[in-house]
Amino acid sequence: MITSKLTRKAQTRIPQPVRAALDLREGDEIAYRLDGERVFLTKVAPAHPMDDHFRAFDEWYSAADARAYADL
Secondary structure, three states: OOOOOOOOOOOOOOOHHHHHHHOOOOOOOEEEEEEOOEEEEEEOOOOOHHHOOOHHHHHHOOHHHHHHOOOO
16 A cells, blocks of 8 residues: 655645556646545546647747746
8 A cells, every 4th residue: 555644734745656657747637536435546638739729839948947937
């Protein structure tokens, strides 16, 4: 069994084996389905690329941009 702890702010870290099993990456969306006292965690399929109106701006994204605009 894989476990993690809940913080005072009701936050937890998704353990690495779970991230690997779901192939989770930064920015991925996660869905939760409740079934009684059980919760099912799944990775949400990304939207179709044509649905992303800002897709054209991806060519300008870089780690340097992320650092420069992190505090905005």
